[in-house]
Amino acid sequence: MLLEVKDLHASIGGKEILKGLSLTIKAGEVHAIMGPNGSGKSTLAQVLAGREGYEITAGSVSYNGVDLLDLEPEKRAQAGLFLGFQYPVEIPGVNNVYLLKAALNARQKAAGQPEIDAVSFMRLVKEKAALMEMDQSFLSRSVNEGFSGGEKKRNEIFQMAVLEPTLAILDETDSGLDIDALKVVANGVNLQRRDDRSVLLITHYQRLLDYIEPDYVHVLANGKIIHSGDKSLALQLEAEGYDALMAKAAG
Amino acid sequence: MNLDPNNYRAALANTLKQDADAGHPEWLLPIRNEALEKFLKQGFPHNKLENWRYTNLAPMSERSNASVAQPAAVGDVIVPVTDSDSLTLVFVNGMFSSQKSSSTSVPAKGIVSNMAAQLDTDGAEDWLRNSGDSDLAQLNLAMTNDGAVVQIPDNIELAQTIHIIFTNTAEANVFPRVIIRLGRNAKATVIEHHISNAACVSTAVTNISCGEGSRLNYQKLQEEHARSFHVAAQTIKLAKDSHCDIVNIDLGAAIARNDLRILLQGSGAEVGVNGLFLVDGERHADNHLHLEHQAAHTRSRAHYAGVMANKGRGVFNGMIHVLQAAQKTDAALNNKNLLLTQGAEIDTKPELEIYADDVKCAHGSTTGQLDAASLFYLRTRGVPQQVARNMLVQAFAVEVVQQLANESLREYIQNSVEQRLNELVAVIET
Ligand SMILES: Nc1ncnc2c1ncn2[C@@H]1O[C@H](COP(=O)(O)OP(=O)(O)O)[C@@H](O)[C@H]1O
Ligand SMILES: [Mg+2]
Numbered sequence: 129m130l131l132e133v134k135d136l137h138a139s140i141g142g143k144e145i146l147k148g149l150s151l152t153i154k155a156g157e158v159h160a161i162m163g164p165n166g167s168g169k170s171t172l173a174q175v176l177a178g179r180e181g182y183e184i185t186a187g188s189v190s191y192n193g194v195d196l197l198d199l200e201p202e203k204r205a206q207a208g209l210f211l212g213f214q215y216p217v218e219i220p221g222v223n224n225v226y227l228l229k230a231a232l233n234a235r236q237k238a239a240g241q242p243e244i245d246a247v248s249f250m251r252l253v254k255e256k257a258a259l260m261e262m263d264q265s266f267l268s269r270s271v272n273e274g275f276s277g278g279e280k281k282r283n284e285i286f287q288m289a290v291l292e293p294t295l296a297i298l299d300e301t302d303s304g305l306d307i308d309a310l311k312v313v314a315n316g317v318n319l320q321r322r323d324d325r326s327v328l329l330i331t332h333y334q335r336l337l338d339y340i341e342p343d344y345v346h347v348l349a350n351g352k353i354i355h356s357g358d359k360s361l362a363l364q365l366e367a368e369g370y371d372a373l374m375a376k377a378a379g
Numbered sequence: 380m381n382l383d384p385n386n387y388r389a390a391l392a393n394t395l396k397q398d399a400d401a402g403h404p405e406w407l408l409p410i411r412n413e414a415l416e417k418f419l420k421q422g423f424p425h426n427k428l429e430n431w432r433y434t435n436l437a438p439m440s441e442r443s444n445a446s447v448a449q450p451a452a453v454g455d456v457i458v459p460v461t462d463s464d465s466l467t468l469v470f471v472n473g474m475f476s477s478q479k480s481s482s483t484s485v486p487a488k489g490i491v492s493n494m495a496a497q498l499d500t501d502g503a504e505d506w507l508r509n510s511g512d513s514d515l516a517q518l519n520l521a522m523t524n525d526g527a528v529v530q531i532p533d534n535i536e537l538a539q540t541i542h543i544i545f546t547n548t549a550e551a552n553v554f555p556r557v558i559i560r561l562g563r564n565a566k567a568t569v570i571e572h573h574i575s576n577a578a579c580v581s582t583a584v585t586n587i588s589c590g591e592g593s594r595l596n597y598q599k600l601q602e603e604h605a606r607s608f609h610v611a612a613q614t615i616k617l618a619k620d621s622h623c624d625i626v627n628i629d630l631g632a633a634i635a636r637n638d639l640r641i642l643l644q645g646s647g648a649e650v651g652v653n654g655l656f657l658v659d660g661e662r663h664a665d666n667h668l669h670l671e672h673q674a675a676h677t678r679s680r681a682h683y684a685g686v687m688a689n690k691g692r693g694v695f696n697g698m699i700h701v702l703q704a705a706q707k708t709d710a711a712l713n714n715k716n717l718l719l720t721q722g723a724e725i726d727t728k729p730e731l732e733i734y735a736d737d738v739k740c741a742h743g744s745t746t747g748q749l750d751a752a753s754l755f756y757l758r759t760r761g762v763p764q765q766v767a768r769n770m771l772v773q774a775f776a777v778e779v780v781q782q783l784a785n786e787s788l789r790e791y792i793q794n795s796v797e798q799r800l801n802e803l804v805a806v807i808e809t
Pocket of ligand 1: 141164165167169170
């Protein structure tokens with residue numbers, strides 16, 4: 129079992145957002161979480177990545193057998209967790225490549241490995257940038273500064289490609305993308321699918337799942353997973369809408 | 380603080396004797412006497428003056444008063460890295476060191492030299508008489524032993540960087556003076572660099588004029604010893620269509636003060652100012668910037684970044700002053716500050732005073748802590764918290780450092796800044 133979320137309750141500012149969420153992901157699986165706006169999808173992603181400010185009032189998260197909630201965000205990342213942000217942050221003055229180097233070296237260090245040498249690093253970075261059809265000039269620019277919405281999402285997947293996570297949580301990586309950009313991003317994710325890499329796709333629309341086929345689809349509503357199934361569930365949702373499903377779950 | 384005039388007069392007598400021994404021109408004597416008397420009448424500026432509200436020079440005046448004389452002792456001289464192409468003028472404890480300086484080859488009729496060697500030149504009297512209106516200008520005029528003169532003739536472009544270094548190795552009182560004159564369409568890069576390894580008291584005056592169509596890169600770097608005092612004033616006059624790019628970096632001193640006064644006198648004149656001050660411990664850095672648009676179609680851009688930690692205190696006072704004749708002025712001034720720990724402080728005041736009606740002026744300031752969202756983003760990539768903080772603080776300062784024109788110097792300052800910021804970030808409580 130790679131990730132096991134059990135009865136997770138999380139609140140912020142005294143308001144409960146996650147209300148008993150459970151989810152299990154095995155190595156190599158791709159799961160999609162769909163749900164209406166405000167249902168708590170990003171909250172789940174942020175809590176899993178270790179954002180401060182959330183209060184976990186009940187439940188547990190185990191990752192590779194360790195208590196994930198006990199770890200600092202950087203320790204989670206060093207242990208192979210990656211979060212692709214719904215809204216990637218612009219950080220003027222911090223160079224993209226510089227960040228990636230610091231990130232990779234922190235991971236190497238945590239694993240007791242030597243730092244990556246400059247030549248192999250640049251080779252790796254250039255190869256992955258090409259994979260994401262990113263212009264080399266992006267590498268030396270500040271993190272996300274002045275990037276368009278699509279460029280930011282592409283940059284998230286590029287970072288994922290360089291960091292080679294064990295579990296990637298991609299929060300609405302499809303939103304704001306035109307169809308061409310969506311294909312590039314989806315292709316980037318597909319190329320990274322491996323037996324020992326799991327992906328949690330968070331999305332509002334079924335569209336992304338035409339390009340990245342999930343093994344499982346879950347519906348998140350009001351802080352809970354109310355329904356799980358295979359990829360046909362996404363099509364059903366597309367046809368019937370969230371309301372019908374939520375009514376059924378309530379009924 | 381009551382000054383003991385006898386101390387200063389005795390010191391001046393000494394300076395005058397040195398002038399005579401060196402065979403300096405006679406016009407110096409009355410100028411110096413007059414300046415000292417003016418200074419004694421006025422004394423050191425105090426907190427009741429609006430311009431000095433936040434900066435108390437009492438500790439400096441005490442030290443200055445106790446020993447106005449300048450010891451000649453020379454210890455370990457720090458000459459920061461320069462590229463071999465630079466023209467370097469080095470002053471140790473206020474005195475020119477030809478040994479440490481590079482032999483200068485200068486275009487015909489141009490001057491890149493120490494001032495004392497050039498006092499017989501036409502116009503030398505003006506160099507000294509034009510000391511500017513800053514509060515300690517008269518003291519500098521009375522006491523200055525030497526300084527740098529850079530005079531570039533019309534239409535001459537100097538490829539080499541001129542690096543003026545005032546280095547202090549003793550607890551000396553020093554009075555550095557810099558004079559820069561650019562002729563029509565002349566072009567030059569000048570670095571004024573103050574660096575010390577002893578608790579000196581430095582009262583510096585810089586006077587710059589940029590001729591029509593000229594281009595100047597002027598960079599002032601202050602890396603004084605942590606217990607030293609550094610009070611500096613620069614006056615920069617810009618003629619028609621001249622451009623001046625200024626970088627002002629304060630890394631050291633217990634109390635540092637800069638009065639930068641820029642007068643855009645001819646239409647089409649342009650200035651860009653980038654400032655950075657880092658204060659921690661109990662240090663204090665005060666930057667006063669006065670931008671005066673006197674002519675039409677003039678443009679200014681000023682950006683100051685302050686980083687404060689511990690009980691460090693920063694002061695920024697920036698004024699855009701647009702005279703009635705200066706229609707179509709385009710001016711923008713901003714100051715952003717980072718307070719890394721509780722107890723650190725910044726007093727910032729960007730101001731506008733506008734007497735023309737067709738102008739574009741903007742000013743503002745922001746003060747805050749490190750951005751939590753950015754910090755989290757970096758940490759989700761595996762970057763440890765401390766390293767992530769460091770990256771963000773460096774990013775804050777890097778914009779200013781990147782403006783440095785000379786590559787080896789930029790690297791050198793980048794390192795100095797990184798080192799200082801590492802120290803600052805290390806004190807943040809987790
Ligand atoms: N910092 C916060 N403080 C209070 N409420 C918040 C905060 N962040 C999110 N919420 C609320 O939590 C709910 C879930 O938000 P979110 O997880 O972003 O939903 P989704 O990603 O599914 O659209 C929303 O009602 C939102 O308003
Ligand atoms: Mg969301």
